[in-house]
Amino acid sequence: MIHMSQVKVPVKELVKKAEPELFCKGKIGKAEEELVKKAAAKLIKMPIEEITFFCIEKKSMDARKKNNIQYIYRVSLSGSKEQKRVKQYGKNDVSYEKDCVIKNIPADERCKNGRQSNQTSDPKEQVFQNGNDTKKTVIAGFGPAGMFAALELARAGKQPVVLERGLEVEKRQDKVDAFWKGKGLDPECNVQFGEGGAGTFSDGKLNTLVKDPSGRNKQVLRTFVEFGAPEEILYLQKPHIGTDVLKKVVKNIREEVLSLGGTIYFGAKMEHIIIKDGKVQEVMATIDGQKKNFLCDALILAIGHSARDTFSMLKESGIKMEQKAFAVGVRIEHPQEMIGRSQYGEWYTKLPTAEYKVTHQTAQKRGVYSFCMCPGGYVVNASSEEGMLAVNGMSYSGRDSANANSAIVVTVDPSDFGSADVLAGVAFQRKLEKAAYEASNGKIPVQLFGDFLANRCSTGFGSFMPQMKGGYDFANVRAILPVVIGDAIAEGIQAFDRRIKGYGREDAILSGVESRTSSPVRMVRNEALESNIQGLYPCGEGAGYAGGITSAAMDGIRVAQMLLL
Known part of the structure; x- marks a missing residue:
């Protein structure tokens, strides 16, 4: 397999041949792919008909020279005399990997899991069947960090319980629309609080500067595609979803968590954490005006950067935090x-x-x-x-x-x-x-x-x-x-x-x-991602360990994986 990171194609060439309805949206069509393949083949002097496998992995733009704007592609390909051609090329932007196997799975196959859930029951009705007879992992917040933590745990068979102070994304949209029309603010369900977190009402940017040796960034992007996001987020340098599509993706992930035995309380505000001998024992939440306690072995705090009343509660409970x-x-x-x-x-x-x-x-x-x-x-x-x-x-x-x-x-x-x-x-x-x-x-x-x-x-x-x-x-x-x-x-x-x-x-x-660019506090956690309170795991943007949808989701996965060790 040959890997190439600097395959360049001028925009003036792409505009002439690429499908305009796809190209203007950053999507790669067949014509654009053929132009990139041709440029890659020319670069390493491989006859294009001898290429047996070709994949575009990344697409970015160089617009520094307005008279010569170019797209730069990172590609992988297989073909004739690979090692020899890489050696003759002689630059470090092209490399050869022996015995590399890439499974070229069609997009429709990749997207099946998670979008065909038969879950149709009311989430609240399902959740209340659990009671608190057994200890579980409780997740406070169902933004990107809490959502991906819940999905990771649910897919591992752990059946997490999620407490989200806001409402399901459909009902949340109604609340937000009413507020924008001047009908009053709901302090518990708004642009900041509710299913999907603050990022639901944003541009839906998915780029991050977080280093990703573990592959969690790719996992997040692939999961978004699996649940309804456009496939181009996998290769665009600056991927985004948009608030309209993101709401659909969020709903699909919720249904997957529920179908795997996870439970989600909406309109459930975490009021108090019961700690005994330095360890989390229970979480108390208000749901429909009633107090309900949840026994838990672990509590993942994925509360977002705007849960100011919760910050105050955590301070009073002795959770160690720092100014940020x-x-x-x-x-x-x-x-x-x-x-x-x-x-x-x-x-x-x-x-x-x-x-x-x-x-x-x-x-x-x-x-x-x-x-x-x-x-x-x-x-x-x-x-x-x-x-x-x-x-x-x-x-x-x-x-x-x-x-x-x-x-x-x-x-x-x-x-x-x-x-x-x-x-x-x-x-x-x-x-x-x-x-x-x-x-x-x-x-x-x-x-x-x-x-x-x-x-x-x-x-x-x-x-x-x-x-x-x-x-x-x-x-x-x-x-x-x-x-x-x-x-x-x-x-x-x-x-x-x-x-x-x-x-x-x-x-x-x-x-x-x-004023809400990031959290004003950082919750201190150790190498095991645990706070000074045993069993309490600060997570995501609200805890001070992320700065956007993708990095928050990555941190949610990381915390969940720590609990699964």
Whole structure:
């Protein structure tokens, strides 16, 4: 088997021959595959008719030169005189592996398991049959970390019990839609809480910077495909699902866990952990207004980064936690067409919706950077507490909104919190969110960038309108932020304008406050992934060990595998 990591094909060639309806979405069709195979064969001087096996494993873009944008592919292939051809090529971007066997399983076969569940009963009805007569592994939270931990354990025959404070994704969507229409916030079920976690209402990004020697990253992506995600997430450099598809995937995973004997309580808020002799004994939850206790040998805490009341309970229970740095700032919107032209030039209509990533260090040594960039997306009201307001970004799978948006954030650390209390970061977030709520009477506060620089309230929009879920109104967004943060954002956006033409335009739309970039605490755990309380396993983003859907899911798998040893 020959492995090649630098097979390059110019976009101008791909546009001519690749299927346009697939190519513009990043999907690889037969014509594109043939072009890549041809380029690979030419690179190692192998006649294309002598290639007996060919597989594209990764696809990424090099758009640094707008007049010569290229896709770069990592491929594996088999054919004639493999070892000789690799030796003659002589560069380290091509390697030879002896006796390599790749099972080329068709996509429809890979996707069967988990999408044909016969489970149709009400999850609550099934769950209540368990009682608490036997000890089980309890998982608090059914976001990516809790979901993948539950799936891993269920497939091992361990029948975990899951407590999720929010509702099933279908009912959760109704709650969120009602909130965005101004019908009131449900503090227990919203953009932050409910089946699928906060990532359910996001762009559904699946890229991660976490190193993956164990293969858990690939396992997460393959699992998503198994339960309904598009197959291209397996090879795209920056895979995403989109909130509309992610909701279907989440539901399918739930049904698989249930069909394997796992149980899930929705609307189940963990209130108290009963600890005896330094070990977890029981978990008490409120379900439909009633208290219910669960005996457990192990408790996986996958509570997410916004479970502030649970953080307080854990502190009172003696679970060791530490302050942790995170980032705060604003959302910024631009016309998606502007971003596309800047990134791809004349090819922007032929290529997938353009993304960007920008960073800057200010004169005061503050790092400013884009976070959770949503091409063709929406800014959403992502609040979870009464009297406070936070925003996030969200895209559907088509990424077809008129605007691009991204968080522009500045890192803050314990030195900014003003207190040694372990929950000082939570207090810092709440202060900003309260100011954001009050700035526009509960609506998303918005401001044009020109007015942000002048530190004044805007009175009208420029040449484009915001794309938002939830009501919005003009306010002085800069006044919500600490001066040092506002100054850093202003400097950063002006610096980004030198890289993306028009980024610092006066009518760019800012909204705030972006405060939920990651958990404000880290729950201390040992090499066995256990906290200072025996049997308690902090997990995922809320515990401070992940930074997105994929890394949280990977951590969930890791904790589950530790329990299965």
